[in-house]
Amino acid sequence: MFDQQREAVLRVEDLSIIYRTKRGDVKATSRVSFDLRPGEALALIGESGSGKTTISLALIRKLPKNAVVTSGNITYRRDDSVQDLLKLSNRQLRAFRWKDCAMVFQGAQNAFNPVLKIRRQFEDTAQSHGWTDKTAIRERALNLLELVRLDPERVYDSYPHELSGGMKQRTLLALGVLLNPQIVILDEPTTALDILTQRAIIDVLNDMQRQLHFSIIFISHDLSLAAEMADTVATVYAGEIVEIGPVNDIFYRSLHPYTYGLLTSVPTLEHMQDHLQSIPGSPPNLIDPPAGCKFHPRCAFATDACHKDSPPLALDIGTHPAACWHKDRLLESRKEPV
Amino acid sequence: MTSRNADAQLDSSDVSGVAGALSTLLVKYPLHKNYYLRVFAQAILTIWAVLTVTFFLVRQMPGNPIDVLIEQILTQEGISYQEAYDRVASSFNFDPDASLFDQYLDYIGDLLRLDMGTSITSPGTRIIDEIARFLPWTLFAVGSGFLISFVLGIILGMSMAYYRDSALDHAMSLISSFFTGVPNYIWGLLIIIGPGISWNWFDVGAARGTYDPGLTPGLNAAFIGSAIEHALLPIITYVLATLGSWMLSMKSSTTGVLNDDYVNVAEARGLKDRRIITAYVGRNAMLPLFAQLSISIGFVLGSGVVIEEIFVYWGFGHYLFQAITVRDYTSVQGAVLILSSTFVFSNLFADLTYGLLDPRVRITGEK
Numbered sequence A: 001m002f003d004q005q006r007e008a009v010l011r012v013e014d015l016s017i018i019y020r021t022k023r024g025d026v027k028a029t030s031r032v033s034f035d036l037r038p039g040e041a042l043a044l045i046g047e048s049g050s051g052k053t054t055i056s057l058a059l060i061r062k063l064p065k066n067a068v069v070t071s072g073n074i075t076y077r078r079d080d081s082v083q084d085l086l087k088l089s090n091r092q093l094r095a096f097r098w099k100d101c102a103m104v105f106q107g108a109q110n111a112f113n114p115v116l117k118i119r120r121q122f123e124d125t126a127q128s129h130g131w132t133d134k135t136a137i138r139e140r141a142l143n144l145l146e147l148v149r150l151d152p153e154r155v156y157d158s159y160p161h162e163l164s165g166g167m168k169q170r171t172l173l174a175l176g177v178l179l180n181p182q183i184v185i186l187d188e189p190t191t192a193l194d195i196l197t198q199r200a201i202i203d204v205l206n207d208m209q210r211q212l213h214f215s216i217i218f219i220s221h222d223l224s225l226a227a228e229m230a231d232t233v234a235t236v237y238a239g240e241i242v243e244i245g246p247v248n249d250i251f252y253r254s255l256h257p258y259t260y261g262l263l264t265s266v267p268t269l270e271h272m273q274d275h276l277q278s279i280p281g282s283p284p285n286l287i288d289p290p291a292g293c294k295f296h297p298r299c300a301f302a303t304d305a306c307h308k309d310s311p312p313l314a315l316d317i318g319t320h321p322a323a324c325w326h327k328d329r330l331l332e333s334r335k336e337p338v
Numbered sequence B: 001m002t003s004r005n006a007d008a009q010l011d012s013s014d015v016s017g018v019a020g021a022l023s024t025l026l027v028k029y030p031l032h033k034n035y036y037l038r039v040f041a042q043a044i045l046t047i048w049a050v051l052t053v054t055f056f057l058v059r060q061m062p063g064n065p066i067d068v069l070i071e072q073i074l075t076q077e078g079i080s081y082q083e084a085y086d087r088v089a090s091s092f093n094f095d096p097d098a099s100l101f102d103q104y105l106d107y108i109g110d111l112l113r114l115d116m117g118t119s120i121t122s123p124g125t126r127i128i129d130e131i132a133r134f135l136p137w138t139l140f141a142v143g144s145g146f147l148i149s150f151v152l153g154i155i156l157g158m159s160m161a162y163y164r165d166s167a168l169d170h171a172m173s174l175i176s177s178f179f180t181g182v183p184n185y186i187w188g189l190l191i192i193i194g195p196g197i198s199w200n201w202f203d204v205g206a207a208r209g210t211y212d213p214g215l216t217p218g219l220n221a222a223f224i225g226s227a228i229e230h231a232l233l234p235i236i237t238y239v240l241a242t243l244g245s246w247m248l249s250m251k252s253s254t255t256g257v258l259n260d261d262y263v264n265v266a267e268a269r270g271l272k273d274r275r276i277i278t279a280y281v282g283r284n285a286m287l288p289l290f291a292q293l294s295i296s297i298g299f300v301l302g303s304g305v306v307i308e309e310i311f312v313y314w315g316f317g318h319y320l321f322q323a324i325t326v327r328d329y330t331s332v333q334g335a336v337l338i339l340s341s342t343f344v345f346s347n348l349f350a351d352l353t354y355g356l357l358d359p360r361v362r363i364t365g366e367k
Helices: A052-059 A090-096 A118-128 A134-147 A152-156 A165-176 A195-212 A223-229 A247-252 A257-264 A304-308 A327-335 B002-008 B014-028 B035-058 B065-077 B081-091 B100-112 B127-162 B167-181 B184-198 B221-258 B261-268 B273-311 B316-325 B329-357
Strands: A010-021 A024-036 A041-045 A067-078 A081-084 A101-104 A183-187 A215-220 A232-237 A240-246
Touching (some): A010 A052, A024 A067, A024 A240, A041 A052, A052 A183, A101 A165, A118 A134, A118 A152, A118 A165, A118 B273, A134 A152, A134 A165, A165 A195, A215 A223, A223 A247, A232 A247, A232 A257, A257 A327, B035 B100, B065 B081, B127 B273, B127 B329, B167 B221, B184 B221, B184 B273, B221 B273, B261 B273, B273 B316, B273 B329, B316 B329
Parallel strands (some): A101 A183, A183 A215
Antiparallel strands (some): A010 A024, A010 A067
């Protein structure tokens, strides 16, 4: 478990991002705020297109060219120095990337340059951040490859196409922590892998975090992965964080109808298919999102208030903050036996 | 199969004994399965086919140099036809009366002994010496034109991809399409007519040849400077004619690579821009261009025939053109042998070295 008391390594405040497109501005992220503490694993969960990836790309300043940050700031702390990530110069940004915050992208299949050996790509990464001693790089890399349970010597001297999908994913994880970053962002780390490989990746991640003490932000629509890995879960809907809290609170005492909907749409061992529900409707158009609570068109609890006013992400009822006018009614309904 | 047949006939025939031994050898040392030997054999076969076609085709051209020469000797020296005929036949190491097929066998036999024969129209001149005299000039002009064009094309094409949809990109796309559209001989003529004659930037007459008369070939500044000066116009022509297609190819392949995940990840890894541009974007974007490279080397060498005539540059193309004009069969054959070998072997070389650039197609053992 992470230390609640220690100061956040990353603080995101009021972050809004739009994409300028021909059809209008896509409000991909609206007023997102969260803290990430040392050693904490934060899961951003939500449907495809909800803005999870936009948030993570903003953290390493790799948003597409048509993206504009319209409000907010991101502060990053390493030891006693504090940086505003949105104000980094190109040189500072290059230094920040991977050394402070590494991102393991979705689809590691093509994450490696096909014409360079894995060894060369580890060296490139380390040398770009000031390492010069190839023996030291090799030693560190082999340790990490061992940690992700690969045959270090063999993988280190392979070309990417000589590795399987799961091996590449694990190699990318090892590369991700090569420079001992404080934050590792994992975008769908297990998607496109078979169930056994997924299992292996999760175990490896847990191991690595225990040994290397970095913070994790991971993006997933896989709730079981979130349940297993996360300390904190944030539900993202239509570019907003609608609920955030400790993993157990989110899973057992969720306060937002959307989170609840996500949870009940997943089959569990106890409740088999007959109770499985899906959330009616589809995510809103973010060029012209609905007024009030963006979830109201799909929400069973929606009232007039929901059409008019957007609920704040407030800690009033229950154990953790959620953005809903009708938390009480959701809690009420859940008391009834299903 | 062969082996069993061979065994059955072993007693009755020596030939089958050889075949049997051969097939036993091939079973023991499967040379025919060796990739390198196989592609090399294919290359030799291709060249042989080209030579055979050339051999018979040049002899179908109207006009016959031997008759011309016999006639010359007859009128000049007033000897009998038979005497003139004998002299021509002996001086050429060549029997004009021999059947086409016998001539062909002789020719191939000589080639196998690495002898390209002598010229028909200037008796006694060995073709290999002629080629050694003319070819270096062409290799110099075509080679530098090619290198400049390829390097420039790579750099410009990459910048177009990096700044795609900018004014720079649009302007360069237009220019490169135009460059590609105009054939190289038109470029040659345009250079002579425009800067050469109309604007008088250089003396067209003095640009003839491969170096200024009176200079001694060697490693001295005057000669090298003069050689570069004389090669400049063909080089510019080769560059203008091929630059556009390199730019466009490089732009499209770079655009593709820039969208690849690994480039994105390389940026997220905080790699230095120069490293990303060279080792991540450039190297991958250049892969498809290497396949084109070998094909266009042969193509440019062939197109030198016309370009060198236009600039009166005494290189290999000029030599081939002259040989065709006077129906010097053996010289044409020699030139075509060089042309087709260059083409075939540069392709072969590209095939074999492609694996060095792209590990995914590296040949691992037998194929």
